[in-house]
Amino acid sequence: MTYTRPGKTEYYLGIAExxxxxxxxxxxxxxxxxxxxxxxxxTGYTGAPRGTKNCIDIGSCYRKEKKIPEGERYExxxxxxxxxxxxxxxxxxxxxxxxxxxxxxxxxxxxxxKNAEPCKLCKRLIINSGISTVxxxxxxxxxxxxxxxxxxxxxxxxxxxxxxxx
Numbered sequence: 001m002t003y004t005r006p007g008k009t010e011y012y013l014g015i016a017e018x019x020x021x022x023x024x025x026x027x028x029x030x031x032x033x034x035x036x037x038x039x040x041x042x043t044g045y046t047g048a049p050r051g052t053k054n055c056i057d058i059g060s061c062y063r064k065e066k067k068i069p070e071g072e073r074y075e076x077x078x079x080x081x082x083x084x085x086x087x088x089x090x091x092x093x094x095x096x097x098x099x100x101x102x103x104x105x106x107x108x109x110x111x112x113x114k115n116a117e118p119c120k121l122c123k124r125l126i127i128n129s130g131i132s133t134v135x136x137x138x139x140x141x142x143x144x145x146x147x148x149x150x151x152x153x154x155x156x157x158x159x160x161x162x163x164x165x166x
């Protein structure tokens with residue numbers, strides 16, 4: 001068997017996948033890695049705010065109990081998203097023109113989230129942070145690359161207040 005060295009995108013997405021395994025959500029867990037000039041600046045995973053109990057600790061998920069569809073009503077969730085956690089642990093100077101790598105896993109960690117991408121709120125934070133590119137691992141050989149400047153140009157496509165689904 002011949003060893004194939006992963007490219008940098010696959011390398012950083014692999015790290016994001018490992019970070020996702022630290023997540024504490026009972027539905028899905030995400031891992032995020034922010035990289036600038038080929039240096040990891042910050043990481044984050046899905047989890048409740050510091051000092052508060054995680055869903056895995058209390059054994060329940062309010063959104064799951066109320067049958068709230070995935071991608072809706074995140075304000076009712078205990079968790080802070082992986083992208084948010086990664087952004088708040090870095091300075092804006094470090095984040096300018098950086099890349100964000102994200103992987104989402106099912107709660108049991110067995111499957112990649114195939115339609116993963118940042119939610120509306122995370123997109124707003126990513127725009128304001130100065131991150132320029134987002135890579136989302138959606139399974140083997142399925143990588144979504146997004147330019148943040150395109151979100152700004154096409155804000156009506158994702159920034160509708162009428163729909164809650166991300």
